Amino acid sequence: MPTGDLYDYRLVHSMRYLKSPLFPVFRRLGATSFLWYNHILHAVDFEGQTKDQEYWAIRNGATLWDVGVERPVEIDGPGGFALMDLLTPRDMRKCAIGQCKYTLICDENGCVVNDPVVLRLGENRFWLCPSDSDVHLWAKGVAVGAGLRATVKLADVYPVQVQGPKSPDILLALVGDRIKTLRYYWWMEAEFPGRIPVIITRTGWTGEVGYEVFCLDNTRVEEMVTLILARGKPLGLIPAGPNHARRIEAGILNNQSDMDLTTNLYELGLEWQIEPKQRFIGKEALERIRRDGIKRRLVGFEVDGEPAQHEFEGPWVVYKDGTSVGRASAFVYSPTLKKNIGLAMIKIEYTAPGQRIEVQRLPGEPRHKAAVVTLPFIDPKKEIPKRRLDASTRS
Amino acid sequence: MPTGDLYDYRLVHSMRYLKSPLFPVFRRLGATSFLWYNHILHAVDFEGQTKDQEYWAIRNGATLWDVGVERPVEIDGPGGFALMDLLTPRDMRKCAIGQCKYTLICDENGCVVNDPVVLRLGENRFWLCPSDSDVHLWAKGVAVGAGLRATVKLADVYPVQVQGPKSPDILLALVGDRIKTLRYYWWMEAEFPGRIPVIITRTGWTGEVGYEVFCLDNTRVEEMVTLILARGKPLGLIPAGPNHARRIEAGILNNQSDMDLTTNLYELGLEWQIEPKQRFIGKEALERIRRDGIKRRLVGFEVDGEPAQHEFEGPWVVYKDGTSVGRASAFVYSPTLKKNIGLAMIKIEYTAPGQRIEVQRLPGEPRHKAAVVTLPFIDPKKEIPKRRLDASTRS
Incomplete structure (x- = not known):
């Protein structure tokens, strides 16, 4: 019989845990521990490095994270816009091509299915960078059920985050002056040295200036990471895991812990997401909640x-x-x-x-x-x- | 820099990992390691016990597993049957109230969303005991998209499995002779001593005679487990984790490792699931695959x-x-x-x-x-x- 703490147990491997192309790269960079997120292993701790060091790197320098677990859900097809707009209380007409939106996806009860950052890639084409739930199944189920002419699939793309006050200088060294014109919650296509194709968003999970970089060629993710480190290290960048201290300070929520299918937008203080529009999933429930109070x-x-x-x-x-x-x-x-x-x-x-x-x-x-x-x-x-x-x- | 094997890393905890009411019970029974499945922690290894011991207990005695991760997805409401029948290639009219079916849930491409054992609880009421994916989001998305008058929710119920040739004797000692009349892939309501309400199915993940027991009162799961152990231990029952050796021998598949959203039913040898009926999600795709070959x-x-x-x-x-x-x-x-x-x-x-x-x-x-x-x-x-x-x- 175990004599220790109820919580003193080991977590073990399963074949079901996927490894993104970033796994071996971050493993070689010194990632010693991983957790499970969206069915994918996610680098958390790094050899000989404390969370306090990582925190101050985010605040004063920069950090590089493996967020391959935010593999985008791609919505496309003639009904792509109709589907995206049905899935969220936000008015997606206000999301221009080139823009990103932090977007709550609600179920019919006005509760949280997921809270992706959405990139509008085209008139009908979107990437949803999801938190931890199978939101692709939800979006696909809605599309199939409603007979919308929209496709929903997991893109074979695995982003990294470069976050912190030095991140603009690092990206500038990699893609040039254009990075300065990339506004908060917009995205751009670019090439890293050696013609590595990437999409860069000015978004992140820190409350600091930061970027997410989506390498569009999985055979070149290690090169991409090596370039970010080479340009970043002189400016104080370190590879790191997501930092809860910084995201909690910023009031950034974590799906499946701060919220889930049992919490509605009003309870979370996210009612600002509800914009005037004719129809979206959860509209009637949210109107009822607003009327009745929480x-x-x-x-x-x-x-x-x-x-x-x-x-x-x-x-x-x-x-x-x-x-x-x-x-x-x-x-x-x-x-x-x-x-x-x-x-x-x-x-x-x-x-x-x-x-x-x-x-x-x-x-x-x-x-x-x-x-x-x-x-x-x-x-x-x-x-x-x-x-x-x-x-x-x-x- | 790590010098060891690429795979020599640690898995760490997250607030996102849920603990079912069975977690502390199995922790106290000696479970020392857990994995992550359907967002819930799942007991794998037990103090001082080898997988070989567990294997022979399944073959010659019995084992008790925490399968709280198979928390049922409950479908109900006037459109419940219509939804269930739309979700699977199986003809659900052939699933009587009281019966269970191993049921593939396909997407529009005829690929695997999930492979639950489905219990038909009523005319329109079903429990889907899911493998590892958010099939509740898929089912709910389809229902909402199609405007079906069906509700989909996660039941607050967490089963255990009692598997092995001695399992009938153990259940007989707990609920009496009626257990003998419970046929393969049927379920029954019963009471454990002390009036603990349970549902028992004759199903499992071993290829041996076995049962799953769903305690309908979460305040009494520890009592239920204690009773199973008390009746079972003299017959060779041990608490254990799922046994891959036995399930692979039996050709039982593991969702997210042997199959996923990229594998179709024909590739998996599961085309026997496709029964003649007018409409189900994936029908056109599966007909095309049958015609074109794999x-x-x-x-x-x-x-x-x-x-x-x-x-x-x-x-x-x-x-x-x-x-x-x-x-x-x-x-x-x-x-x-x-x-x-x-x-x-x-x-x-x-x-x-x-x-x-x-x-x-x-x-x-x-x-x-x-x-x-x-x-x-x-x-x-x-x-x-x-x-x-x-x-x-x-x-």
Whole structure:
């Protein structure tokens, strides 16, 4: 019988876990641990490197991540626009060719199927860079059920993220001055030295200036990564894993932990996604929720005490005056705020900033005193990632 | 820089991995390692126990597995039957209330979305016990797209499997003589001692006589497990993880490794699922494939040499006369056949039994000589799992 902690177990391999073309590349760069995301292995930790080092590289230099797990779902065909517009509360007419949108995909209950960044590649052609759920099955099911003339497939493309204040200089060294004109949430085609074809978006999961780079030739991903490292290292770039501290500070949500098929857009504070339009999946449900109000909402919280671990194994229970009032889905140490911060879905009556709550990992363990705070923790206007890089750019 | 094997890495935790009510129960029973399946943690290895021990328990005694990852997808509502029948090539009119069917769910290309065991609970009510993909998103997408009056949701129910020749005696001790009348691929409601409500199916993933037990009260899963162990241990039952050796011997396929959205039913030898009916998703594509023929097909293969590891990290490459002709998705030691066996999808011209092929893990490593064989490896008529337990049962 095991005598240790309930959570002290090993995770083991399965043939079902896919390896993208980036797997061996990041393995050779020193990635020592991986997790599972969208059926694909995802590099997390790097030999001899702490999450604190990675955090300050994101804030002051740059980091390079394997986000092959965001393999795009490609929508195409004559009914491509109709399908994309049906799938989301956002008005996709406002997404020009060349533009990207952070796009909630809701089910018929107004709850979260996925929250991809969508690239509009053409009149009817879109890439959805998904978080962790089989949103391609949802989109394809809707298309087949509705008889739309749209195709939905997983593209054979695996992006990386280059994030941090030095990322513009790194991309500039690789594709030239044009990168300065790439605005926040737009994309461009480019070539890396040696004619490596790429698509670059100005998007990311950090709240810092950053890019995602999609190599369009899988035989050349290692060359692409080598070039980014060669140009980036002198500017402070390191290969790294996604940084929860930075994304939680920025109030960026993580599908399947902060939200899922049981949470609706109002509970998540994402009602700004709902734009006036005639028809989309979940419209009636969301109108009903708006009318009736919500019973719980996502909040931030702050906790004093020892720095928390970077990888959170939850959910934790949230208490108010000894009674359970919700669950915490994130808990991490913020090196900028110098305190532990987290995200929790709690009863609406306790969501006002300043409310005192408690959070607990397992029954019988200590309860940490916490205070509810407004999201995001830093940079509410996203001034950091939106920073203009070229004064001549149209606003 | 790592100096070891490309594959010598660690898997780490994420808040996205869910724990079913069975997680702490199996953790306390000695489960030391878990993998990820349908977003849920799945018990694999047990303290001080080998896969060989588990194999012989399945063949001669019984094993108890946590298959909470097969949390059912529930289809219901006035359009429930119409949806279920649209989702699969099988004729669901032939699935009576009380019956179960192994059911391929195909996309519009005749390829595999999922392969659940389906329980027909009512005229319009079904449980799909899914393999590893978000088939609930597919089914819901089809229902919403087609405007069917059907609901699709994940039930809050987490089954266990009790498999092996002693499993009927164990269930008999728990629910009485009625278990003898439960035929292969039927289900029944029952109560465990102490009035624990359960649904029992005569199904499983072993090719042996076996059952799945769905506890209908999540506050009582630990009691249910304790009762199964108390009745089972004297008959040789042990808690265990799924056994690939036994499922591969039986020719049982594993979604996301042996098949996925790129493999069609003919390539998998699953064309027997296609029954004459007017309409189902994938019908036109499958008719076209039947007419045009296939270019590759799933085969079994046998390899001499040292016993292979139980957990397979692939895919491996299959060679014929030095040229790549496909991929192997399973490779394991069969204690019954006393040789290594596997599954591979290879070019149709090399699929005849007796063909000599070679399989290889990574470039530069040894190639193992292998011979193509007919599937399944043992018990082609499924006489073992279908064994009649009560002479009075209708056939």
